[in-house]
Structures are given as C-alpha cells and as structure tokens.
Amino acid sequence: MDDIIERLPEMLIGAVTTIELTLLALAFGICLAVPAALARTSRLWWVRAVPYAYIFVFRGSPLLVQMFLLYYGLSQFEWIRSSMLWPILREPYWCAVIAFALNTGAYTAEILRGGIQSIPKGEIEAAKACGMSPALMTRRIVLPRAFRIAWPAYGNEVIFMLKGSALASTITLLDITGMARSIIAENYLSLEFFGLAGVLYLLISWAFMRILKIVEIHLSAHLAPPPLASATPE
C-alpha cells in the first residue's frame, strides 16, 4: 500500500500522457474522417476508392503493426531520415499520435459514413429545394445531422482509442501502462501496479462516457420532452 501511495504521482503523470495522446489522436482522427467519409459517399467510384483503400488497410490490420511500421519502419529510408519531417517522425510521441490518428480516423470515417447514409432523404431534398449549394448543404445539413446520428457509435470509438493508447507503452512512452511497466521493472509488484493502472483507465473511461453523454443530451435537445406545466416554479 505504501508503495502505491509513494508512486501514485508518477502514475498520475502517466494518466495525463494517456489523456493527451487520446485527445490528440481523436482530434486529428476527426480531421481525417470527415473528408474520408464524404468521399466515401460520393457518386463517383474513383472518389470512393481512395477512402475505401485507406479504411480497409487501417481497419484490417492491428494498431500495433501500424505503429511499429511508422516508428521503426520509416527509418529504413535514407530520404526520410534526411527530410524536414524527421525531427517529428523520430519522436515516439508523435509517431504514436500519427498512428493512432490514422487508425481512429479510419474507424470514425466508417461511423460517419453510416451517419451520412441514414439521414432521411427528405431533409436532403428540402435543403436542395431551398436552393442550397452542395457545399452549403454539406456544412449546414449533412455534417451536423450525420454527427448527431453517429454520436453514440462515436462514443464507443472514443473508448476504444483510450484503450488503444496503451500500445504507446511498447514504443517507450510513459503513459499509464508504460509507467506501470517501468515501476514494476524496479519493484516487481506486478499485480498491484497493473491493477492500479486498470483502475485509472476505468476512471478515465467513466469520465469520458459522462462527457459524451452530456454532449449527446445537448445535441438532441430538440428531442427532449417539453417541461411539464406542473413542474414550473410557483
């Protein structure tokens, strides 16, 4: 018990890294997912093909391989090592963020595509009838509606990304799992510290789920039951 209390600050620093990695990956992932999902719903087959290949590769292979390919793999090429990007690609932190973002971007694109395709046809027709240009319609109607429909599924993806971020520990990063592993390498208290790591992950995923739920309620305010007349204050 004393060991745990003594090492708790280090584990909390690990928790901050985990949250940082997750949020950065999710943010970059959304930036990739929106164009990918839009292209995926295009009428032209060659526009659909590019995001299809991207989604197929990143959803079909393990995240661990993708991360290793990026972190260890790129150093094989001399031209990358001498390029301007090398200071970023050399850092395990940024390699992890890029790999996570590419991975979650592929999953999010599929979720978002589902959202776009389940928008009632009438709404699209109405937007066209109002004279909206395709760009305006995408911005004002399609994307907001798709996000609303896809939100619960996206919530699952957020939790998966949080759990996936534990893989960063395999490329020397000190997130929750990495910190636990380095502490255990000193004191051999594997059960205690992996257990503590598990508790931290549970707490973070619980907090994430609460935030996602609050946003969901906010997004569907128009569906909430109207306040009862009798509930108004006197």
Next chain:
Amino acid sequence: MIDLHGFGSQLAMGAAMTVEIALGACALGLVLGLGTAAMRLSGIKPLVGVAKTYTTVIRGIPELLVVLLVYFGSARILTGIAESFGSDDYVELSPFVAGVIALGLTFGAYASEVFRGAFLAVPNGQLEAARALGMSQGHAFRRILLPQVWRIALPGLGNLFLVLLKDTSLVSVAGMEELMRKTSIAVSFTKEPFTFYAVATVMYLGMTVICTAALHIMERRANLGYRPLTTA
C-alpha cells in the same frame, strides 16, 4: 518480388500461431460469454452483480493491460500457491496459455453482451410453445433457443472475432512467438523494419479478408430458413 532473407517460413509459422491463439481465445470466450449472459439473465442478484462487474471492468481497461496482468500477474499468484505447497520454484503460465486466457477474457466480456441481446430477441412465445409441446427445459434450450440465438448473434460475434484476430498481436509483448513477434525478430536480424512490418500488415489483411468471407458463408448458412422465396 520482396526479398525476405529466408524469413518467409518463419513468418508463415507465426501466422499459423496467430490463428491458433485466435481460435483458442474464441472458444474460451464463447463459453465465458454464454455463461456470463446466462448469469446476467438469471435474475439472481449476486450472479448478475458478478457478471456486470466482469463485463464493465474488462471492457473499460486496455486489452494490452489484460494481457500483461494475466501474464505477469498469474506468475506471481502461481508462484505464491507453489510456495504454500513448500516449493520454491518460479511458476508461470506458458505464453500461449496466458495469451489465450487474456484474449478469451476480453472476447467473453464483449460476447456476453452480444449473447444477451440475442437471447432477449427470441420471442418468449416460442419457448412457451416448445414447453407446451412437452419439450423439457434443456431440450427447448438446445433445439429452439440456441439455434436462433446463434443466428442473431453471429454478425456481432463475427465482428468480435475480427477484433480478436488483430488483438493477438498484443500477445507478442509477452514473448509469444506469433506473427508480430516473428516479424520483430526478422527485423532485428535484417535491419529492414519497413519491409517486414509491411509484409506483416499484408498478412494480417489477408487473414481479415479470409475470415470475413468465412463469416459471410456462416451467416448465409445460419439464415437458410430466412432466405427469400424464389418464385418463378
């Protein structure tokens, strides 16, 4: 053609091991999932509590942590048990067994939710009809409930299997010589990380494609009774 420096057969062996772990973990996970779903639906409070705790905890912590916990944690517990029997050996699970247990635990937690949904989706009237025909409880479960649960749960379980197939790569962290670990070994010899990790990616993609096709066939078989009638 890509030069694999003679590591091709090693990678193939690794891929075979990956499939073995996935199938083992799937078998364990199906049993765990069915059991947990039965506990959730039993309505007996302590059992429901245990099942809920199991699914919540496992689904809330990273798979990698489950693998590490089972692999390194079990060694501590087993050594402790061995000590209490007067032995001072260091006891640990083989990486294969630890990997199957860890991935099976994860698979089971998610599968239990799929099964629970499937059980609830079979109309109660069917069980009542089976009972009215004089089938025993067990008989009705085996003949009426289970085939339908299988049909409804199959797409969900198929997705879980594809996730499981990719999660097998995590066992490499515990030293299990599956595809991922074999690839890393090849990399450390040849110093060609990109080539080998790219080959591994393609092999995982291939396995995903094959499994997707196999699942599609299984789903078609399970849905035979629901095939639209072909009228001339």
